[in-house]
Amino acid sequence: MKLDMIRVLLSVAIMAGVTYFLRMLPLTVFRKKIENNFVRSFLAYVPYAVLAAMTIPDIFFSTSSLLSAALGLAAAVLLSYWGKSLLIVALGAVAVVFVVERLLVPLL
Amino acid sequence: MRQELTFLKGLKDGIPICLGYLSVSFTFGMMAARGGLPLGIIQMISMTNLTSAGQFAGTALVLSGGAYLEVAVTTLVINLRYMLMSLSLSQKLEPSMPRWERALLAFGNTDEIFAVAMQQKGYINGKYLLGLIVLPYVGWAAGTLLGATAFGALPASAVSALNIAIYGMFIAIVVPPMRKLRPVLFTVCISAFISCVFRFVPGLSRLSSGWVIIICAIAASALAAVRYPVDEEAAQ
Incomplete structure (x- = not known):
C-alpha cells in the first residue's frame, strides 16, 4: 500500500498538536496556588496513582514470559526498597529479566 | 540538607529516564519502520510527540489509514492523563515562572519527567526542569533512530529485557515514598x-x-x- 504523504504529515501534526495542547493548557492556566485543601491533596497523590496504574498489571506482560517479568518486578521492588537510584533499579530489573530468559527459561 | 535544583542536577536526574526511553523508543522505531513509514516521518513523530502509548496508537492508525478525527480522538483519550499531570505540575512550579516558560516546558511533561520533578522538595525552577527534559528527549529521538534503522539487529531476548526498564523506573519512584x-x-x-x-x-x-x-x-x-x-x- 502506498502511503499518502500529505495525509501522514497532517495526521502526525494532529497527534503532536493534541498531545502538546493537553500538556500545555493546565500548566499555563493554573498559575496561582490552588487553596482548596481537597484539590491540593488530590493533586499531590496523582503522580503515585498514575504510575501505579501504568505499572500494574502491564509490567507482567512487558517481557516474553510472565516468570521473567515477575522476577524483574521483584528485583526492582527490592532494589528501590533498599534506596538504590532510578538507574540501578531500572538496570537491575533489565539484568534479571535478561538472565532469567537466557538461563532459566530454556531449562524449564 | 536540601540539594539545590540546578540545570546540572536536572541533567543528572534525567540520565535514567534517558536510558529507559532508549529501549521504549527503539521498539517504536522498529514498529513504524516495519509498517513502511519513511525514516524522516518516524523521527518526526518521536520528536514532536514525545509520548509512548499515544505515539504507538496514533502511528498504527496512520498506517491503517485512519481518519483525521479518529487520530485526534485516540490521541486525546490516551493522553488525557497529561492534563491531570500538568495541573499537578502547575502547583509545583515556582509561582514566578512566566507563562511562556511554562508553555515551553509543558512540551516535556512526560509521565517519567513529571514523576521525577514531583519528587523534588519545594518549588521547582525552569533551569532544573529544562535539564531534566534534555537527555530523555535525546534518548527518545536516538532510540527511535536506532530502532528504525537497525530493526531486527538486536536479539529478541535483549529487546524483551529492555522493555521492563520503564517499569523499573516507575517502581524506583514509587517504592521509597510508599515505605515511609x-x-x-x-x-x-x-x-x-x-x-x-x-x-x-x-x-x-x-x-x-x-x-x-x-x-x-x-x-x-x-x-x-x-x-x-x-x-x-x-x-x-
Missing part, C-alpha cells in the same frame, strides 16, 4: 487494584488504557485525599 508514607501506599494499592479490575474483568477490559489510567488516577487520588488530607508543609 502511608497515604502513598494507600494510593498505589487502590490504583493498582482498579487497574487490575479493568484489565481482567470481562467487558471492562475493552476500555482503552487511556481511560483506565484516568479512572484509576482520579479514584485513587480522590480516596486518598479524603482519607489523608495533606497539611501545609507536607504539600510542598
Whole structure:
C-alpha cells in the first residue's frame, strides 16, 4: 500500500498538536496556588496513582514470559526498597529479566 | 540538607529516564519502520510527540489509514492523563515562572519527567526542569533512530529485557515514598487494584488504557485525599 504523504504529515501534526495542547493548557492556566485543601491533596497523590496504574498489571506482560517479568518486578521492588537510584533499579530489573530468559527459561 | 535544583542536577536526574526511553523508543522505531513509514516521518513523530502509548496508537492508525478525527480522538483519550499531570505540575512550579516558560516546558511533561520533578522538595525552577527534559528527549529521538534503522539487529531476548526498564523506573519512584508514607501506599494499592479490575474483568477490559489510567488516577487520588488530607508543609 502506498502511503499518502500529505495525509501522514497532517495526521502526525494532529497527534503532536493534541498531545502538546493537553500538556500545555493546565500548566499555563493554573498559575496561582490552588487553596482548596481537597484539590491540593488530590493533586499531590496523582503522580503515585498514575504510575501505579501504568505499572500494574502491564509490567507482567512487558517481557516474553510472565516468570521473567515477575522476577524483574521483584528485583526492582527490592532494589528501590533498599534506596538504590532510578538507574540501578531500572538496570537491575533489565539484568534479571535478561538472565532469567537466557538461563532459566530454556531449562524449564 | 536540601540539594539545590540546578540545570546540572536536572541533567543528572534525567540520565535514567534517558536510558529507559532508549529501549521504549527503539521498539517504536522498529514498529513504524516495519509498517513502511519513511525514516524522516518516524523521527518526526518521536520528536514532536514525545509520548509512548499515544505515539504507538496514533502511528498504527496512520498506517491503517485512519481518519483525521479518529487520530485526534485516540490521541486525546490516551493522553488525557497529561492534563491531570500538568495541573499537578502547575502547583509545583515556582509561582514566578512566566507563562511562556511554562508553555515551553509543558512540551516535556512526560509521565517519567513529571514523576521525577514531583519528587523534588519545594518549588521547582525552569533551569532544573529544562535539564531534566534534555537527555530523555535525546534518548527518545536516538532510540527511535536506532530502532528504525537497525530493526531486527538486536536479539529478541535483549529487546524483551529492555522493555521492563520503564517499569523499573516507575517502581524506583514509587517504592521509597510508599515505605515511609502511608497515604502513598494507600494510593498505589487502590490504583493498582482498579487497574487490575479493568484489565481482567470481562467487558471492562475493552476500555482503552487511556481511560483506565484516568479512572484509576482520579479514584485513587480522590480516596486518598479524603482519607489523608495533606497539611501545609507536607504539600510542598
